[in-house]
Amino acid sequence: MKDVNVVALCVFVFFFLAVTVMGFLAAKWRRAENENSLDEWGLGGRSFGTWVTWFLLGGDLYTAYTFVAVPAAIYAAGAAGFFAVPYTILVYPLIFTFLPRLWSVSHKHGYVTTSDFVRGRFGSKGLSLAVAVTGILATMPYIALQLVGIQAVLDVMGVGGGENTHWFVKDLPLLIAFGVLAAYTYSSGLRAPALIAFVKDTLIYLVIAVAIIYIPIKLGGFDAIFDAANDKFTANKTGGLVPVEAGQWTYATLALGSALALFMYPHSITATLSSKSREVIRRNTTILPLYSLMLGLLALLGFMAIAAGIKVENGQLAIPQLFEDMFPDWFAGVAFAAIGIGALVPAAIMSIAAANLFTRNIYKDFIKPDATPAQETKVSKLVSLLVKVGALVFVLTMDKTVAINFQLLGGIWILQTFPALVGGLFTRWFHRWALLAGWAVGMAYGTIAAYNVSTPKQKHFGGSSAEIPGIGEIGYIGLTAFLLNVLVTVVLTFVLKAVKAPEGVDETSPSDYTADAGDPGVSTELPKVGAGTH
Numbered sequence: 001m002k003d004v005n006v007v008a009l010c011v012f013v014f015f016f017l018a019v020t021v022m023g024f025l026a027a028k029w030r031r032a033e034n035e036n037s038l039d040e041w042g043l044g045g046r047s048f049g050t051w052v053t054w055f056l057l058g059g060d061l062y063t064a065y066t067f068v069a070v071p072a073a074i075y076a077a078g079a080a081g082f083f084a085v086p087y088t089i090l091v092y093p094l095i096f097t098f099l100p101r102l103w104s105v106s107h108k109h110g111y112v113t114t115s116d117f118v119r120g121r122f123g124s125k126g127l128s129l130a131v132a133v134t135g136i137l138a139t140m141p142y143i144a145l146q147l148v149g150i151q152a153v154l155d156v157m158g159v160g161g162g163e164n165t166h167w168f169v170k171d172l173p174l175l176i177a178f179g180v181l182a183a184y185t186y187s188s189g190l191r192a193p194a195l196i197a198f199v200k201d202t203l204i205y206l207v208i209a210v211a212i213i214y215i216p217i218k219l220g221g222f223d224a225i226f227d228a229a230n231d232k233f234t235a236n237k238t239g240g241l242v243p244v245e246a247g248q249w250t251y252a253t254l255a256l257g258s259a260l261a262l263f264m265y266p267h268s269i270t271a272t273l274s275s276k277s278r279e280v281i282r283r284n285t286t287i288l289p290l291y292s293l294m295l296g297l298l299a300l301l302g303f304m305a306i307a308a309g310i311k312v313e314n315g316q317l318a319i320p321q322l323f324e325d326m327f328p329d330w331f332a333g334v335a336f337a338a339i340g341i342g343a344l345v346p347a348a349i350m351s352i353a354a355a356n357l358f359t360r361n362i363y364k365d366f367i368k369p370d371a372t373p374a375q376e377t378k379v380s381k382l383v384s385l386l387v388k389v390g391a392l393v394f395v396l397t398m399d400k401t402v403a404i405n406f407q408l409l410g411g412i413w414i415l416q417t418f419p420a421l422v423g424g425l426f427t428r429w430f431h432r433w434a435l436l437a438g439w440a441v442g443m444a445y446g447t448i449a450a451y452n453v454s455t456p457k458q459k460h461f462g463g464s465s466a467e468i469p470g471i472g473e474i475g476y477i478g479l480t481a482f483l484l485n486v487l488v489t490v491v492l493t494f495v496l497k498a499v500k501a502p503e504g505v506d507e508t509s510p511s512d513y514t515a516d517a518g519d520p521g522v523s524t525e526l527p528k529v530g531a532g533t534h
Contacts, residue, residue: 004158005324011333012157012340015203016177019196019341023184026191036374038112041189041381042356044274046107050283052194053275056349057284058291059197060271061088061262064149064343065142067204069404070295072315074302078233079242082299083255088292090259096285099263100278101425101513107273107522108512113353114269114421115361121424123504124432125365130439131417132361135266136387138410139354142265143391145407146343146350148316150177151395153336156320171396177340178392185348185388186381190274193348200345203338205294207323211304211335212297215326219307225300228307249473250465257479261415266353267346277517347388355384408464409450412478416442419489425513432504434492442485449477 039046048056066084073081102117111117114135119128151174159173184192216222230241243251262268275281305322312318323335359380364371371379394406420435455462468475515522 005156005329005332007329008324008333008336009157009159011330012153012336015199015334015337016180016340019199019344020180020184022195022199023180023192023344024187026184026195027188029191029195036377038356038359038373038376038380039110041377042112042352043270044190044194046274047276048194048274048280049276050280050287053271053280054284054287055197055201056190056194056271056274057268057288059193059200059342059345060267060349061288061346062204062291062295062342063146063346064339065145065407066295067298067339067342068149068152068316068319069145070299071302071305071319074299075305075310075318076302076315078229080244080247080251081302082296083251083258085292085296085299087255087258087262088295089289090255091262092285092289094259095263096282098422098425099272099285100281102269102421103272103275103278103281104515104522105425105508105512107517108515109508112273113266113357113360114264114417115357118420118424119361119365120507121428122420122430122432122435123506124436127420127432127436127439128361128365130436131420132357134413134417134439134443135357136354138414139266139350140387140390141394141406141410142267143347143350143354143388144394145404146347147174147178147391147395148404149343150174150340152314152316153320153339156317156324157336174395175392177344178388181344181347182385182388185351185384189381190270190349190352193345193352194274196341196348197345200338200341203334204342207335207338208294208297210327210331211301211323215301215304215308215322218326219304225303225307229303232306246474249468249471249475253468253475253479254465257415257476257482258411260418260482261411261478264414264417264421265350266357267350270349270353270356279516347391351384351387351391352380354387355380355382358383405458405461405463409447409461412446412450412464412481413443415478415482416446416485418482419486423489428506429493430489431493431496431501433501434489434496437492438485438487438489441488442481445484446477446481449481453477 070081070084073084075081102114105111105121106117109116109120111120113132115128115132118131119125154173216225219225226241233241263272272281275284301319301322304326305318308322308325310318310321310325312321320336320339323332327335359376363379364376368375416439419430419438423430423435449466450464451460453462453464453466454460464477465474466477466480467473468480
């Protein structure tokens with residue numbers, strides 16, 4: 001059993017308790033008169049301005065898994081792990097073109113989820129259901145990986161006992177963290193992660209700023225760090241300081257596919273729709289790249305871990321162990337708190353987003369069409385708890401590598417919703433049945449191809465890259481599946497239009513996609529307590 005780092009643990013607990021209090025107090029922050037609606041609980045009253053949205057989106061997209069896994073990939077495979085940096089650069093010009101349109105049409109019609117929009121745009125509950133189910137399936141392992149991030153920090157601090165410890169005692173700290181997360185998310189909804197994101201992002205920026213200066217000084221400078229990394233990769237032939245030629249297709253397709261997929265995730269859209277105007281979205285696409293700068297610096301920690309001689313069997317522990325070894329105990333506690341809180345924010349948003357999808361696009365569309373706003377909110381709160389329980393069971397019963405690979409599979413799946421969502425924002429030309437068929441083909445191909453990827457440690461679902469049909473290069477399965485999806489959609493749309501297959505009813509109009517807060521019919525933030533009504 002590893003000795004407990006008492007000082008680091010005390011600092012970690014201090015910050016954890018502080019954000020817990022903030023999470024419960026968030027219920028009273030900008031509280032609306034009508035709390036029994038998904039606009040209020042699930043979207044924070046659609047009231048967040050530029051800075052709150054920036055911190056919320058940053059806390060949502062740059063997760064504890066990012067903090068741990070990106071430098072861990074660099075630590076294991078070298079520059080190939082840097083794909084996360086270019087994809088977060090590519091994503092912002094993409095979202096600048098379509099997120100303001102999604103915000104406008106969603107506020108005009110009261111849409112809470114992407115599936116709401118798809119149903120309204122194409123008049124198809126079947127297509128809406130496909131998008132909703134995909135979103136829920138893709139989000140579940142993502143939530144699990146946030147808990148993996150907390151668990152990695154607890155392991156390095158020596159909390160929870162050794163391998164022979166009873167499972168309940170060993171996992172008790174994680175169970176406590178889960179319980180607290182579930183309680184304040186249930187109580188405060190999206191306001192809790194929005195408020196906590198300020199603390200999370202401040203801590204992460206502080207830790208990265210210190211690490212990028214302090215650790216290189218202790219290790220003899222960046223020359224020594226890059227030399228040590230180069231020596232390791234040259235000796236082991238496991239990677240390199242630049243992607244090897246055979247891996248360049250993989251690197252490029254993974255970066256592009258990940259960029260296309262990032263804002264298809266329900267939690268990304270939930271954070272976006274919580275903002276109070278389309279201009280808030282536009283401003284955020286210009287300042288969010290600051291997080292990409294942070295991510296590039298964060299990735300360098302992988303090389304620092306090599307130079308520091310970090311040896312771990314589980315690569316996910318490399319960066320927490322680097323902090324443990326290089327920082328004074330008190331600041332290691334700050335770093336661990338940054339990772340831990342970095343898990344709580346996205347886990348809360350993800351569970352809310354998945355719950356909203358179930359409530360609006362499964363429960364209301366197929367089970368109880370006459371559900372009141374209060375009933376919707378109650379169901380969403382309960383489902384958010386169930387989603388977190390499922391993620392916890394996933395973490396406690398499965399190998400961590402399996403959890404990571406299922407998250408990679410989730411990325412392949414969520415990319416298949418791109419044609420329906422983004423295509424629908426710009427054109428009504430695609431036929432609803434063609435979009436559904438394209439989605440099915442992309443999902444089937446992506447799942448089967450990922451199932452057939454094996455590694456020495458895992459027979460199936462061993463990764464997200466495979467040979468691209470017709471090219472012979474190894475590339476990202478999700479992007480190949482996406483191209484098949486688009487091809488099937490386009491061809492079938494021509495066929496279905498030729499035979500005059502019935503189109504669904506489009507409840508939107510062209511002006512809906514450019515509407516802003518204050519325009520006639522556009523939902524604005526909910527009336528606040530004591531502020532009267534609009």
